[in-house]
Amino acid sequence: MSPSLTATVSARSAVLSLLLGAHPPELEGREIVAAMRLFGVSESTTRAAMSRMVTAGDLVRDGGRYALSERLVRRQARTDSPTTTVWDRTWETAIITTSGRSAGDRANLRAEMTRLRLAELREGVWMRPANLDRPWTDAVRDVASRFSARPEDDPVELAHALWDLPEWSRHGHALLAAVDDAGDDGQARFLTMVALVRHLYEDPVLPPELRPADWPAEALTAAYADFRAWLAAMRIGRG
Numbered sequence: 001m002s003p004s005l006t007a008t009v010s011a012r013s014a015v016l017s018l019l020l021g022a023h024p025p026e027l028e029g030r031e032i033v034a035a036m037r038l039f040g041v042s043e044s045t046t047r048a049a050m051s052r053m054v055t056a057g058d059l060v061r062d063g064g065r066y067a068l069s070e071r072l073v074r075r076q077a078r079t080d081s082p083t084t085t086v087w088d089r090t091w092e093t094a095i096i097t098t099s100g101r102s103a104g105d106r107a108n109l110r111a112e113m114t115r116l117r118l119a120e121l122r123e124g125v126w127m128r129p130a131n132l133d134r135p136w137t138d139a140v141r142d143v144a145s146r147f148s149a150r151p152e153d154d155p156v157e158l159a160h161a162l163w164d165l166p167e168w169s170r171h172g173h174a175l176l177a178a179v180d181d182a183g184d185d186g187q188a189r190f191l192t193m194v195a196l197v198r199h200l201y202e203d204p205v206l207p208p209e210l211r212p213a214d215w216p217a218e219a220l221t222a223a224y225a226d227f228r229a230w231l232a233a234m235r236i237g238r239g
Contacts, residue, residue, distance in 0.1 A: 026067035119162035172216035
């Protein structure tokens with residue numbers, strides 16, 4: 001497995017990935033500690049990460065159990081395959097119409113737009129093909145005007161302008177190769193899956209007409225499903 005794929009994995013990312021792979025997304029503290037030890041993270045490091053995550057609002061603690069916060073439950077749903085619709089060649093467009101927002105508010109809006117899988121064409125103009133069935137949040141509706149548009153230019157070129165599709169594909173294939181290389185090595189497999197889940201958050205979920213050839217999204221999603229089944233087989237995530 002290439003070190004570059006997992007070099008930035010933190011204890012927080014590892015704990016989140018463990019819980020993201022559990023349904024429902026909650027575990028006993030001792031289960032998390034045991035799992036992290038199996039994957040090469042010490043108990044002290046794990047408990048320190050869990051404590052910081054509770055303080056930060058990533059986790060909710062109830063006695064000895066830890067669960068994902070509501071915000072991260074939505075993130076779990078985002079990792080699962082989004083609901084798609086037949087694309088009629090229209091594009092969702094959101095134009096930011098408010099000004100004078102703080103840096104924190106701007107950062108939060110960018111995160112929300114990314115969660116909705118839009119990309120910024122230019123400052124304040126966000127777009128994507130209209131092939132996803134999901135609600136737009138109040139956070140977006142309060143600051144943006146929304147339109148449906150049909151660009152006259154080549155939609156494939158527009159998709160490439162919004163996302164670095166060759167790089168996403170290249171990294172996705174590298175992760176799939178790392179999954180194969182990990183084999184039965186539980187620690188290597190887990191660390192690779194942490195990186196794979198992060199990569200799936202960045203999938204633009206394009207209509208087939210706009211995807212480059214050999215697009216790895218379906219294979220990555222299948223690998224993530226196998227990972228969750230593997231966790232369940234190890235009795236991780238079961239009360």
